[in-house]
Amino acid sequence: AQSVAQPEDQVNVAEGNPLTVKCTYSVSGNPYLFWYVQYPNRGLQFLLKYITGDNLVKGSYGFEAEFNKSQTSFHLKKPSALVSDSALYFCAVRDMGDNYGQNFVFGPGTRLSVLP
Amino acid sequence: GAGVSQSPSNKVTEKGKDVELRCDPISGHTALYWYRQSLGQGLEFLIYFQGNSAPDKSGLPSDRFSAERTGGSVSTLTIQRTQQEDSAVYLCASSLAGTGNPDTQYFGPGTRLTVL
Numbered sequence: 001a002q003s004v005a006q007p008e009d010q011v012n013v014a015e016g017n018p019l020t021v022k023c024t025y026s027v028s029g030n031p032y033l034f035w036y037v038q039y040p041n042r043g044l045q046f047l048l049k050y051i052t053g054d055n056l057v058k059g060s061y062g063f064e065a066e067f068n069k070s071q072t073s074f075h076l077k078k079p080s081a082l083v084s085d086s087a088l089y090f091c092a093v094r095d096m097g098d099n100y101g102q103n104f105v106f107g108p109g110t111r112l113s114v115l116p
Numbered sequence: 117g118a119g120v121s122q123s124p125s126n127k128v129t130e131k132g133k134d135v136e137l138r139c140d141p142i143s144g145h146t147a148l149y150w151y152r153q154s155l156g157q158g159l160e161f162l163i164y165f166q167g168n169s170a171p172d173k174s175g176l177p178s179d180r181f182s183a184e185r186t187g188g189s190v191s192t193l194t195i196q197r198t199q200q201e202d203s204a205v206y207l208c209a210s211s212l213a214g215t216g217n218p219d220t221q222y223f224g225p226g227t228r229l230t231v232l
Contacts, residue, residue, distance in 0.1 A: 034220070042225060042226075043207055043224050043225045044159075044207065044209075044221075044223040045223070049220060090158065090159065094219075104219075105161075106159040107158060109158050
């Protein structure tokens with residue numbers, strides 16, 4: 001069964017500094033990987049996904065993530081953080097070979113706080 | 117086009133009462149998911165519908181929970197004899213396909229359920 005770990009419950013960064021939100025995963029086959037963001041009192045919004053091809057994926061709001069197969073990681077990054085980036089971030093994975101909904105697994109979430 | 121909508125946005129009920137939560141997916145999306153999110157926590161998978169296939173109910177926490185999807189579109193999640201531990205935000209998501217494709221899920225704003 002697949003799993004996702006987000007080792008940091010909370011990440012604090014100063015506005016204008018680069019940010020990284022970490023994600024590692026475990027699947028038996030090849031992964032589809034996703035990042036979602038949840039602003040307060042809102043549903044989840046899709047940021048970006050990795051399917052195949054270029055390991056560096058660019059997404060919404062200036063975010064990008066790098067797929068690293070050897071380290072089974074898919075860390076989310078942004079060169080310059082904004083206060084408005086403060087939110088809850090979820091990493092998710094699905095094994096390419098799986099067809100069922102339960103196998104779309106979300107991590108526990110990382111709360112990002114960008115300080116002015 | 118319209119996104120995923122959910123109703124009601126907030127529901128307060130007394131312990132032991134039944135509640136119905138509604139989800140309207142994006143038109144044309146064949147896959148529909150229900151998740152539960154406790155305060156500040158990650159997403160707990162509940163149930164998955166894909167087209168006319170039998171739903172994947174493996175995430176439903178007890179037989180008090182049920183869901184149906186009529187005409188391949190609107191879905192209703194029913195919780196019978198609600199308990200205080202059912203208090204959470206219930207999120208619905210839809211996607212274009214769930215079989216063999218990198219399905220990006222689009223989430224509704226959620227229904228916040230409070231059981232007194």
